[in-house]
Amino acid sequence: MNEIKIEKMDHQGRGIGYVNGKVTFIKNALPGEIVLEKIVKETKNYSVAEVVEYKKKNHYRMEPFCPYFAICGGCDLEHMRYEDTLNYKKEKVENILTKEKIIFPSIEVIENPSPKHYRNKLSLKIENNKIGFYESSSHTLIEIKTCPLAKESINICLKELKTLQIKKGSITIRSNYNDEILLIIKTNEKVHFSKETFLESKIVGIVLNDKTIYGQNFFYERMNGFLFKVSYDAFFQVNSYITSKMFQLVSENIKNNSVVLDLFSGVGTLGIIASKKAKKVYSIEIVQNAVLDNVENKKVNQCENVFPMLGDAFNTISKIKESFDMILIDPPRSGLSKATCEFLLESNAQEVLYISCNPLTLARDLGVLTTKYELKRCLIMDMFSYTHHVESFVVLERKKEERSSIS
C-alpha cells in the first residue's frame, strides 16, 4: 500500500496520482487529497487503485447521496459539489480540444437545474431474481432498490418489477413527460405480467424479446410544443430539461429558407424543429422504427418539408441530389466516419451544428472539420449530471476563404 497525493482528475472522473513516477488512477479521490491506496490492477504503463483510507480530505468533498456510489458503475461524480462537476466537465472538454490543437471560443455551460431524478431511461440486469447494475468493470451484479438519477416514475416501477418473476435477463424502463412507462425485456423465461401487480406505475406497453406482450410498443414525448412518437427501440435523449434547451439552440441557429441535412436523426426531433424555419429537411437514421416514428412525427407536427430516409448515414447521403446549406449531426459515441467528415468538407454547407456525447470523438472529428470550418460557438450541456459524461454542442461556420472557393 502507498500513500499518494491526488494531482488531478482523468476523463473518467478518477483521481490521478503518481507512485515512483508511474501514473495511478483512483476512483472517489479528488485533487489535493492524500489517500492510502491498494493496487487492484497493474500494467507496464499504469496502475488502477482503490482508496483504503483518506489521510487528507478535500474541503469541497461531498457525501455521496446514493448508497451504491463507488460500487455501481453509474454516477461517478457524486463526491463533488454540483458546481465543481460542471467546472470539471468544462476543463475536461477544454483539455481534450487543446490536445487536438483545435482553436475554440470560450466554452458556455448549460447546467441542469435539477441534477437528480432526471433520467427517463434505466437499463438493468437481472440475475438470480435480483435486479440491478453491474459493478464497474465487472460482471458482478449489485442489486438496487432505487436510483437517485432516475425519474421518480422509474423508481416506483423498479419496486414493482419483482412481480414479473424473471430470474435472468435484462430490462429497460423508459418513462415519458406524462410518467407513462414502457418496459423492454430480454429473457428466455415466461414473464408473469398482470395489471394488478403494477398498481402504482402507468404501464402503457411491455415488449418482450422485440414482441409486444402488453399494450403498445411506443409512447409519445411532448416537448417545446412538439409531440414525438418514440418506439421502444428508438433513441430519445435521457434528460428532458437539457433536451428542451438543445431544441431551442437548434431552432435559434437554423437559417430561414435553408436546405438542411439532419444526420443520425432518431425519431426526427432536431429536423422537425429545424423544418419550422428551413425550406427542406432531409433526415437520415439507421433504426427502422425510428424512421417510421419520424414519418408519423412530421405529420403530427405539420412539417411536410421533412423527408425521412432509412439507412447508414454516409451511404444514404449520396441518394440526395440537392446540396445543403446547413448540416445537423448528432452521432453515437463513436462520432463520424472519415468518409462522413470528408463529405462535410466537400459539401456546400455553410454551417454545421455538431452535437456530441463523446468529447474525444468530437475533438478528433473537429481536427478534420476545422480545416474548412471555424468554431463559432462551443457549449457543454449537463445532460448526464453527476456522471463524467458530457454533451457538447458546437456551431461551425465555413471559413471565409473556403466560401468563395465553393461559389
Ligand SMILES: C[S@@+](CC[C@H](N)C(=O)[O-])C[C@H]1O[C@@H](n2cnc3c(N)ncnc32)[C@H](O)[C@@H]1O
Ligand atoms: C445520439 S442519437 C441522436 C438522435 C437524434 N438526433 C435525437 O436527438 O434524438 C444517434 C442516432 O444515430 C443513429 N445511428 C447510429 N449509427 C448510425 C448510422 N451509421 N447511420 C445512421 N444513423 C445511425 C442511432 O440509431 C441514433 O438514433
